[in-house]
Amino acid sequence: MLTGLHYTSPDILGLERERLFSRIWIFAGFNTFLQQRNQYIARRIAGVPVVIQRTREGLLAYLNECPHRMMPIQEEGFGTRSMVCAYHGWSFDEQGCLHGLPNPGLYHFTDTQKQAIRLRRFAVKEVGKLVFVCLSPEPVEFDSQFDPALQAELRRVSEHLDDQIIYSKFPVKYNWKLNMENVKDWNHVQFLHPKTFFPAMDRKGGPSVPPVEGDLYHAGRADLADLSYPTVTPVKLLPNWFESLVERFGDEEYYYNWLLYPNVNFCSIRGMHFLLQQYDPVSPGQTDYHLWMMTARRKEATTDFTALLRDIFLKERNVIEEDAIFLERMQSSLGEWSALPRQGTYELPLIRQHRWYIDTVLDGVRPS
Numbered sequence: 001m002l003t004g005l006h007y008t009s010p011d012i013l014g015l016e017r018e019r020l021f022s023r024i025w026i027f028a029g030f031n032t033f034l035q036q037r038n039q040y041i042a043r044r045i046a047g048v049p050v051v052i053q054r055t056r057e058g059l060l061a062y063l064n065e066c067p068h069r070m071m072p073i074q075e076e077g078f079g080t081r082s083m084v085c086a087y088h089g090w091s092f093d094e095q096g097c098l099h100g101l102p103n104p105g106l107y108h109f110t111d112t113q114k115q116a117i118r119l120r121r122f123a124v125k126e127v128g129k130l131v132f133v134c135l136s137p138e139p140v141e142f143d144s145q146f147d148p149a150l151q152a153e154l155r156r157v158s159e160h161l162d163d164q165i166i167y168s169k170f171p172v173k174y175n176w177k178l179n180m181e182n183v184k185d186w187n188h189v190q191f192l193h194p195k196t197f198f199p200a201m202d203r204k205g206g207p208s209v210p211p212v213e214g215d216l217y218h219a220g221r222a223d224l225a226d227l228s229y230p231t232v233t234p235v236k237l238l239p240n241w242f243e244s245l246v247e248r249f250g251d252e253e254y255y256y257n258w259l260l261y262p263n264v265n266f267c268s269i270r271g272m273h274f275l276l277q278q279y280d281p282v283s284p285g286q287t288d289y290h291l292w293m294m295t296a297r298r299k300e301a302t303t304d305f306t307a308l309l310r311d312i313f314l315k316e317r318n319v320i321e322e323d324a325i326f327l328e329r330m331q332s333s334l335g336e337w338s339a340l341p342r343q344g345t346y347e348l349p350l351i352r353q354h355r356w357y358i359d360t361v362l363d364g365v366r367p368s
């Protein structure tokens with residue numbers, strides 16, 4: 001099991017960067033922002049500056065660093081701009097190869113040298129409106145990370161996502177893993193969100209789960225694809241004034257979650273509006289919290305949901321704050337003195353996540 005040091009050690013974050021975030025597929029954004037040629041998203045993935053840009057040939061993902069002197073190619077988080085470095089004007093084509101070289105008489109590159117100059121490309125994959133990037137030159141097979149049935153559901157959901165999106169990134173002072181564990185731990189909801197979230201849940205009787213035969217740790221053996229899965233929780237039927245204005249996803253009174261390992265919680269309240277949270281590590285005790293929110297697709301493009309989006313966004317920020325207070329408190333007391341967690345049956349998804357992580361990312365390494 002994980003100890004306190006796994007959440008506080010810079011060495012462990014180094015291993016995670018190398019063996020987790022640089023190896024498997026990581027959510028990078030919505031292709032809603034990548035519709036026109038040269039539209040791009042620039043962001044960090046576990047520290048690495050990445051651009052995803054629409055070209056004539058599809059999406060191109062590359063390291064946001066000019067091969068000349070390492071200047072970032074794109075400076076804003078979103079925009080529409082060709083691949084030109086602002087420092088000395090080098091430009092790059094649809095494949096990321098050097099295209100334009102102003103003042104060539106200053107460099108005296110041979111043709112062979114010029115042909116070798118290119119942006120460092122990454123693998124990119126779209127599933128419906130969700131875009132994933134893999135920083136490894138040898139990406140893990142996408143299907144071995146996300147079950148094809150889960151991918152099909154993400155595609156179906158994508159058909160219901162509106163193009164008007166509210167996005168925000170803010171810092172939180174805890175390890176990224178604590179948040180992924182928190183969203184898989186539904187038993188915290190009644191205690192941390194007694195007013196904001198719990199009243200909407202429709203649990204009949206006291207919650208319980210069936211017992212598991214034998215030792216939980218052994219039951220927790222998992223493949224990578226087992227760590228990402230959908231869940232539904234019944235919610236009370238709430239009056240929703242904008243229901244008739246959107247193409248709702250499904251017709252169940254559910255809170256839907258699509259948990260995408262390693263660091264995404266994509267969810268929807270009754271298929272009426274959606275939010276995607278991502279926990280991107282900055283340091284062992286600091287995480288960039290990315291949050292995207294949108295309603296279900298508007299029936300009429302002229303419907304203006306700006307005020308509604310702002311409203312649901314502020315409500316969601318309140319719920320996130322309720323979690324963040326506890327997770328920051330937990331982070332601040334973790335250390336080499338921390339004991340091993342004592343987890344019960346309902347926590348099997350967390351045990352699976354820990355076991356896979358220990359075997360794959362730590363692979364026998366003890367934190368220091």
Ligand code: FES
Binds near residue numbers: 066
């Ligand atoms: S650093 Fe990009 S052109 Fe010089």
Ligand SMILES: [Fe+2]
Binds near residue numbers: 182188189193323
């Ligand atoms: Fe919570």
